[in-house]
Amino acid sequence: MSKLVVRLSSSFALLFLLNGVATAAEPVPLSAEEQKLGFQLLFDGATFDGWKQNGNWKIEAGTLYRAAKGGDITYTAAKVPNDFEVRFDWKVAKGCNSGVYYRPSQYEYQVLDDEFSPYGENPRQAAASLFFCMAPSKRVAKPFGEWNTARIVCQGTVIQHWLNDEAVIDFDYTDPRWKREVEILNIRGGKLEARGANLRLQDHGADVWFRNLRWRAIPADEKLTRYDFTPLPVVGVALEKENARIAGMLKPKAEKGK
Numbered sequence: 001m002s003k004l005v006v007r008l009s010s011s012f013a014l015l016f017l018l019n020g021v022a023t024a025a026e027p028v029p030l031s032a033e034e035q036k037l038g039f040q041l042l043f044d045g046a047t048f049d050g051w052k053q054n055g056n057w058k059i060e061a062g063t064l065y066r067a068a069k070g071g072d073i074t075y076t077a078a079k080v081p082n083d084f085e086v087r088f089d090w091k092v093a094k095g096c097n098s099g100v101y102y103r104p105s106q107y108e109y110q111v112l113d114d115e116f117s118p119y120g121e122n123p124r125q126a127a128a129s130l131f132f133c134m135a136p137s138k139r140v141a142k143p144f145g146e147w148n149t150a151r152i153v154c155q156g157t158v159i160q161h162w163l164n165d166e167a168v169i170d171f172d173y174t175d176p177r178w179k180r181e182v183e184i185l186n187i188r189g190g191k192l193e194a195r196g197a198n199l200r201l202q203d204h205g206a207d208v209w210f211r212n213l214r215w216r217a218i219p220a221d222e223k224l225t226r227y228d229f230t231p232l233p234v235v236g237v238a239l240e241k242e243n244a245r246i247a248g249m250l251k252p253k254a255e256k257g258k
Contacts (some may be wrong), residue, residue: 037085039214042213053071062211063209064209066207076198081217082195087215091142103197107130109161110129123135123232188249
């Protein structure tokens with residue numbers, strides 16, 4: 001009798017484990033609010049349908065996982081709407097630098113291990129920054145290995161980045177207050193007025209995971225809620241390094257113009 005109990009227990013344990021894996025491989029369904037707003041899932045949790053990559057990305061327990069070097073993974077089923085909201089979860093390995101590109105050229109929501117990546121010393125390169133342009137108002141990224149929730153909201157000339165349910169960036173890039181930040185991105189090659197890109201998840205040489213990717217087009221008559229915003233300052237050594245990098249970018253342009 002005891003042997004039968006052990007066997008039955010083992011069978012139930014195996015069934016539970018298999019069911020757990022199957023459940024984990026399914027994306028979180030859209031909430032009632034998200035369905036009402038018109039969100040669509042971009043990743044089914046089980047296949048690469050709608051995505052293009054070079055074989056270095058894997059599907060692991062319902063996540064898109066950058067498992068080896070080989071390049072970014074791109075959503076090719078549709079272009080990013082001009083006015084949109086995208087929601088997703090991300091986590092990184094120790095020291096990881098990655099990002100989500102959502103408009104042409106250098107529109108990048110930075111995905112980063114703030115503590116152990118050298119990029120983290122500069123707020124304009126920190127997690128949830130608009131990379132090499134706008135720093136977040138605070139640092140709220142979780143330690144490497146833990147999941148973060150993220151949102152990108154763009155309507156007209158307003159850009160919002162969210163991290164762990166906090167609006168950490170909210171700015172209008174036509175506002176004269178942000179002239180220097182926009183200039184920095186232009187030097188890097190970014191054009192904030194550009195539209196019509198494919199959503200792209202970056203392979204920057206370290207392991208990163210994404211899940212629950214979904215987006216919606218924002219209707220023209222929807223009023224965007226705005227938030228008070230002051231970016232973290234770039235100071236000290238971080239500013240010196242940034243200025244040196246900018247000078248290096250400008251040098252070839254100056255020489256070409258001679």
